[in-house]
Structures are given as C-alpha cells and as structure tokens.
Amino acid sequence: MSVLVVIECANGEVKKSSLEAATYGSKVAQQMGTTATAVAIGDISEENLKHLGAQGIKKVLFDNDARLKNFVNLAYVKVIAAAAQKEASKVIILSNTNIGSAIGSRLAVRLGASLATNVVALPEISGNTFKVRRGVYSGKAFADVNLTADVKIIAVKKNTIEVGHETGEATVENFSASLTDADVAVAPKEVIQQTGDILLPEADIVVSGGRGLKGPENWHLVEDLAKALGAATACSKPVADVDWRPHHEHVGQTGITVSPNLYIAIGISGAIQHLAGVNSSKVIVVINKDPEAPFFKAADYGIVGDAFEVVPKLIEAAKQLR
C-alpha cells in the first residue's frame, strides 16, 4: 500500500524535479499512514539512489536495464505499472514534466486510475475523498479536483514543495519487469542534449528578455545577467516568433510555464498570455521603460528605465555578490 514515486534521472543524478516529487510522496505517505517507495529507471548509480532517504523514501526499486538509459515510453510504463502492482500502491507520484506526462497518461489508462497533472499543493484526504489543487487556464486559475478512481496518479509541478533533507538512507532493491523487444522498439535514435546553460524548466532563477531589447545582438545583457546570477535565460513569444531566440525559451501561455524563485523580465510589457506562464514565480522583477507596462501590476520589484542603462548596473552589482 506504499505511495510510489517515479524518479527521473539524467547524467547519473536524480533530477531536482524528482527530489521534489519524492518529498511530496513521502508527505502524502505520512498523511495516509504508510511509507513511500521510489521506482528508478535509467542512468543512475545505486549509491545516488540511497540518498533519496533524505527526501523520506524508504525503499527504491531500481531497474538498471541498459536499454532504458534514454526514455522509452512503453517500457517505462511497464516497469512502473509492475512496481505499482508489487507495492499495491494506491497513489503514484510523478513530476509534471514532459516525461511525467508521457508516463502518466498511459499509466492512468492501464491502471484505471485518476490522473491529476500540474498539481500545486499536497492533497486533502478525508474519508473517501481525495482532492488536489491543480493549475488550469494556463496559470490564470486553479481547480480543486476530486480523484474518484481507486488508484490516483499525481504529477507535481515544480516548486510546489521544498526538497526534504532528513537523515537516513533508502534501501535499493533490484527490480525487473521482463521487457520484450517490442517494449523497447520505439526508442530515441538520437538524443540532442542542451549543454552548457542552466535548463529553463529546472532553473531557480530565470532572466527573460522581450522586444524591448530591440534585437538578438543585444542579448548579451540577458545572458550576462543570467550568468552573474546563475540563472537560465528565457524570452517572450514575439521574440521567439521572429527567431531572435529559440522556441524552447518561449515562456507564456502557448510556450513553457515556469515557476522559479525569481523571474526577471527585461523589456517585456506583460501581455496576459505571458503573465500566465510566469505568475507562479515566487518573486517577479520587471524592468521596462514604459511606466504603464501591465507587467508592473504583477511584479514584486520594478524599475522604470532603459534596459541598456539599468541592466549593466545589475550585472555589476550581481558580480560583486560572488
């Protein structure tokens, strides 16, 4: 009956989003009077998995099948379904990532489960009701949703919970779901890793630029500030549409939704579609030369000024912190 947490790994490490999912899962287990078990697949060592004890995980089921180093949707679903069956889990926790969605949607059908994605808080459990709060209308609202099936799958949005730091190690148990060739048939033939930069979906600090920066040749302002703060870079939709920046940096309603601790918007007016993608950020800073820019209404700190004068001062001040 343990709560099962699905762990995503990359380059030998547990992803930060999965550390959050593990913490969330162990808190749900406490609410239910049970323990949290993790299932890990892919590129990770047993030693690193033991550290999940810090997030309250008691046991890790580990499938180290070499064919699963990269994400293979059908195989991952099979392994996780087998782990859920072994643990008789009624609650399964995922990260609200592209991989989490690809797993969760299939797993829900296979297990006849309720699935809630984009979940932003711990569940309310009382008697037979199990309710979660999730983001809807692209960040413009929340919905409280009852999960009515016997098995519940929850995909937790980034920054919903602080990563736990308890003492203790998890025990790691080898686990295999007897995969066939058919299970691994649809696998990536090539993986293009984004290297060097801090990844936008995982970043704690995001520096974002808009049309106010006037052209791609001025992006060094965004990049230098990001570098000084250890931040990821992002942009508004118009900037991606005219190819000043790649589409995977586009933050907003039809792009990526981010929820970092700090979001710094430079030369972005704050159209409602952009706000939808960033308004769950903890602290928002807006730098714009137009004092009427709607973004100031959603900001915690603001500077009315020319980015070309203001940002170099910020870079200088940020560098002196180090």
Added chain:
Amino acid sequence: MKILVCISNVPDTTTKITFTPDNKQFNTAGVQFVINPYDEYALTRAIELKEAQGGTVTVLNVGEADTEANIRKALAIGADDAVRINAKPTDAFFVATQIANYAKAENFDLILMGKESVDYNGFQVHGMVAEMLGIPSITPGVKLDVNGNTATVQREIEGGHEIIDAQLPIVVSAQQPMTEPRIPNMRGIMTARTKPLKVVEPTGSETKTEIETFALPPQKTGVKMIAPENAGELITLLRNEAKVI
C-alpha cells in the same frame, strides 16, 4: 495517409478568466472561443503532410453544438471532413475514450493533437488515446515527418531533444515550432460550408476526476519601485529582503 486531428474549443488566449459566484463554473459571458492553439499546430502540420503526400485529414471535436463554428474553421483551414462527438468534454479520460472509440473503427495512420489544451492543461489525452488503442505515442513533438510507413518525430525533453523513428500508426502531440498556423482564405471558408460534418453520440459517460471548485491566484500586494540610477540596489534587496539570490 489517413490522419485524424483532435481539436478542442478553448477561450481565446487574451481572455481574463472569471468564474460564476459559487466558483463552480467558468464564466463564459463575453468570452470568445477559438481552436486550442496547440491543436492548430497539429492541424496545420496534418494538412501540410496531406498536401505533400496525399491522403485525408479528419478533424474531431468532443463538444456541444456551440463548437461547430470552430470545427468549420478547421475545415476552412484545409481539413476534409469533421466529426463532432456530441457531449460536454467533462474530463481527459472521458474525452480520450470518445476519441479512441471513434478511431478504433477508422484505422487512422496518424492521430495528431496539441500537447494540451490551454484551458484544462491536462497534457493527458494524447497518451490516453494511444494506450486505449494499443499504439505508441510521442509527446510533445516539435518536428514531424512521415516517410512511407515510418514517422520521424523530434520530441522535446527537459534539457534537450530526442529524435525517434516509429512505425505507423502512432499518436503525436504538437508543440511549437512544429509549424506556423494557417489563416483560412476566402476559398477555404466557402468550401468549408459544404464539407461533411458528422455528429456522433458519445459512448458511455465514465470520468475519473471531478472539478469541485475553481480559484483565482492571490493578487500581488504591490510593487516596490527602485530608481533606475540606483539599479544596483535591486540586487541587495533580492538578496537581503526577498532572499532569492
């Protein structure tokens, strides 16, 4: 190639979201509904593939009669025929069930849809449909090509991209930069009026989730302004007051 594109009817992205006084329902007063933007990418890519390689594009929507204006728009953009499953789209499981039940008898080579709708933001229907049909799903796809019986999809993962070959039939969900959405031209709008739009009654009514109430995010309490000539002070505030750097 026989392609199915699933579209959802959603509030225009500029909509200010409000709810009924009891917070039980979305307030549709004065709201303009559009084809879900992610579904438009899927639709346009489907039409491009059809134009290049031959075949048909069918659009499907699970919705009540008021969605027909947007279904006609999809026909005007270039789909050949349309199906409306006559039901309120109550949850992702219900919608996926309707799509899968319709698709089962039709043997589509490719089923496309947006990665999520901009209202419910489930990011679920693509995988559910694929699982119900017992075929692979690749999500979210940012590039899609088909060569004979093989689809090549570039999928976005956190921190990179994967390139995957898969045998048809498959489900692919769409995200930018898959393609640029098309605006219907006058000829498209004229011909859309006479293209077939079939209304089918739903099968079953099972759901797995129920929305109890909606809530709006808390408003910011006020912005602290810093003079541009003292911009460096912002960094101090972010460290000592907000404690985020």
